[in-house]
Amino acid sequence: MKLLTRLLIGLVVLVVLAIGAGGILLGLVFDPNDYRGEIEQAARDQAGLDLKINGDIDWSVFPWLGLAVNEIDLRYTDKPELAQLQQAQVSVKLMPLLSGNVEMSSVQVNGLKLNLIASEQGNNWTGPETAAGTEEPAQQESSSGESNASFLKSLSIEEIVLSDAQVIYSDETAGTRVEVSGLNLTTGQLMPNQPIPLELSAEIKQFQNNAETLSLSTSLTANALLDLASQRYQLSDIVATTGIAGLTPGEPLELNIEADVDANLAEQLAKLDLQKLALANLNASAQVSVEQFESPVIKGALKVDEFNLKQLLETLGQSAPETADADALTRIGLSATLAGTRDTLALNPLTINVDDSSFNGNAAVDLNTLGQAVTLKGESFNADRYLPPASEGSASAAGEGSSPANSERWSKEEIIPIEPLQALNLNASFDLGKLTISGIVANNVGLTLSAHNSVVELSRINADMYSGAIRSSAKLDASKKPLKINISEKISGIQIGELLTDLSDSAPLTGTFSSDALLSAQGQSMHSIINSLSGMLNIKASDGVIEGISMAQTLCQGINNVASLGVNTQQVDQSTPFADMGGSFNITNGVVSNKDLTANLDALTLGGSGNVDLPQALIDYRLGLTIKSNLFNETCSINNRLEGVEFPVNCKGSFDTDPAQMCRPDASAFTNLIKAEAQKRVEEKVGGKLEEQKSKIEEKLGEKLGDEGAKSLLKGLFGN
Structure with a gap:
């Protein structure tokens, strides 16, 4: 046994010495640089690539079979340069090869530069079209897949190092360029079915017409698991940090990501578990799976933790809106279930939280047209919290200097931006149980919107309020300037007193109000809209009282002044009850004209005609009061001969005139009336x-x- 062992050891020593001596001798006899031209010609013949090896080709044999190539240039014929490489080297351990195992030292690629160019003529990274009959190698590869997999099972690489790499992508048609520099990748030992540590870092810059628009500095660590036999690939414990400069004028933003990725190609299943996505004060998480890659089915969930929107906007360099409630927009959150296909991505159900309000519904995007569809429902929303805060003295300022003689009453500032309207590709439906805005309370608020091809149609603008209802629709045509606006409106059964009380804590007018209108206007500012407003309006009010303006006292006072009847007009009620009131109005370029105003007041009938000039904020109206019975049986009894006689009252002034001072009787008419009465006597x-x-x-x-x-x-x- 001892003799056999010694013989084996001696044999191994002899083999090693022989290989070493042969390698030294081979290295002295064989120089790979002598075959530089053949290598370059093979690249040209096989792939249509112009390969230039400008440096030396170094190699070694024992104990590592190693190869190093220096200073390589690469391009397709008659196209801009595609790549440069300072050095690439790889070596394989000889002894394990004797047993069929491949043990490699580090694979190193240094100074790689990729220059990708896209233009109207094409690009520089694709070569001639593949000739017919080249399918056979692919078939051979497929048929030898098992042997390749068996070979890769025994593959071991100590590390892969990509250092100081650079990638430039230029789109000459769009005038954009992306540069990736300082690209470094280092791996731990690569072995099948064993986690492989990865470290990656890079600098990324984006340019538009040679002006830098965005800069990123990123680093990433992860563990990769490659199961080649079952075609399963995993990236676990991904931790990525990216500094973003250019989005904000201040310090760069930091984006942090923690995630796991699992892809099983054999089962056509990929999963993403995004545990953390953090940007400023925004934190999100998501779980997404994709099945059946050819006809993908997407499933998952998305959550955005509650965050302060004002703080986020300030961090992003945007002005946060000032709100009447300082705590408004400080608690925003979102959660949704994700589903989709190749053509559509949907969030259903979708929940959005805005401070104390919650909205439920769904949203979807067409991945082909980027058209969106949104449906949301909520219980209650107080919009007054989100309006700009009232400034000190704003109430008095509103009345002072607002006359057209002193300043423009209607602002020329554009309040409807036309470009966003032109870009909209949206179908939306919104329903709210209760809405409070500017002190007005509305219930069962509904809105349906369709926006396509620069036309926005609001087919449903509904609300129930103050015992009545509003049913309206509108259309905005932004296909060209000026913006065109059309409105159809119907109001029924609104209690005017309740509305005015919510608006101003007083009700100078009560009653039930109804109206219908067809209106049109054009422009983007209040000045343009008011000056172009045209159409028709019908109004009707019933069972009400006009407080502060006593038609009866005005009439009785006029009679008393002219005829010295001795009537005590102070005892007359300072209000005007009416049974019904209505009329039709024509509007042309902001001027409202009426010829058929009628009202049945207490013991009076009223007729009227005149104009209201909205652009100039002026009223010129003539009312006719007719006594239809003994006016005031106890406090203002008058001669029965005055029954059926019309008494004119002129209402003239600006919108700022006190209503009690605006309407006055026509004294000449009263004088003529008394003269006629005297003549009769x-x-x-x-x-x-x-x-x-x-x-x-x-x-x-x-x-x-x-x-x-x-x-x-x-x-x-x-x-x-």
Whole structure:
């Protein structure tokens, strides 16, 4: 046994000495640089590549079979340079090869530079089309898959090192360029079915027309597990950190990612477990799986932890909106179930939390057209919390200097941006149980929107409020400037008093209000919209009271002043009750015209006509009041002769005029009325005396002439 052992040891020593001596002798006799031209020609013939080996080809035999190639240039014929390489080297341990195992030392690639160019003529990384009949190698590869897998099972590499690599991608058509520099990759020992540690770092810059727009600095660590036999590949314990410069004017942002990736090609299944995605104060997580790669089925879940939106916007260099409630927009969150196919990606169900409000629904995106569809429902939302805070003295400032003579009443600032409207590709439906905005409370709020090809259609703008309902629709055509707006509106049964009380804590007008309108306008500012507003409007109000304006007192005061009737007008109620009121209005370029306003007031009827000039904020209106019964039986009793007579009242002024001062009776009409009444009284008095004299004469003459003769004589004298 001892003799056999010694013989084996001696044999091994002899083999090693022989290989070493042969390797030294081979190295002295054989120089791979002598075959540089053949290597370059083979690359040209087999792949159409122009390969230039500008440096030496070094190699060694024992104890490692090693090869090192220096200074390589690579390109396709008649195309820009594709790649440069300073050095690539690899070595294989000889002794394990005797037993069929491949043990490699480090594979090192240093100074790789890839230059990828895309232009209208094509690109520089694809060569001539593959000739017919080249399918056979692929078939051979498929048929020898088992032997290759068996070979790879025994493969061991100490490490792979990619150092100081650079990749440049240029799209000359779009004028964009992406540069990856300082690309370094280092692995631990590569062995089948064993975790392989990975370390990666790089600098990435994005350019637009040679101007830098974005800069990234990234590093990554992970463990890779390659199960070649079952075609399963895993990246676990991924920890990536990326510094992002260029998005904000301040310090670079830091993006942190922790995740696991598992891909099983044989079962056509890939999974992503994103445990952490953190940017500023935003933290998200997701679990996504993709099945059936040819016709993919996507499943998963997404969650965004509650975050402060104002703080995030400030971190991103954006101005955070000022809100009436300082705590508004400070608690935003999202959760959803993910599902999709090759063509569509959906979040269903979807939950969005905005402070104390929650919205549930779904969202989807068409991956072919990038069209979106969103459906959301919520219980309650107080929009007043999110409006700009009221500044001190804003109430007084609103009334002072707002006359057109002092400044522009309607702002020319564009409040409707046209470019975002043109870009919209959206179908949306929104429903809310209760909405509070500007003090107005609306229930069962509904909105349906369709936006395609620069046209936005709001087919449903609904709300139930103050015992009534609003049913409206609108269309915005942004296909070209100016923006065109069309509105169809129907309001029914709104209690005016309740509405005004919520708006201003007082109700100068009460009653039930209804209206319908067809309106059009154009422009993006309030000034443009008001000045171009046109269409028609019908209104109706019933069972109400106008407080602060007493039509009865105005009428009674006018009669009293002219006729000195001694009426105590202070006892008249300072309000105007009405049974119904309505009219139709035509609107042309912001001027509202009306000719048929009617109202049945308490003991009065009212008719009116005139204009309201919205651009100039002026009112020029004439009202006609007609007494239809004894006006005020106790406090303002007037002559029954005034019943059925119209008393005109002129309402003229600006929107800032006190309503009590705006409407005044037409004094000349009252004067003419009293003159006519006085004339009637004179005629009645004189006429009465004539009739009395006529009767006496008839009686006396009748005695002498007879009745018929007397009548004929008087008829000739008085004409009747």
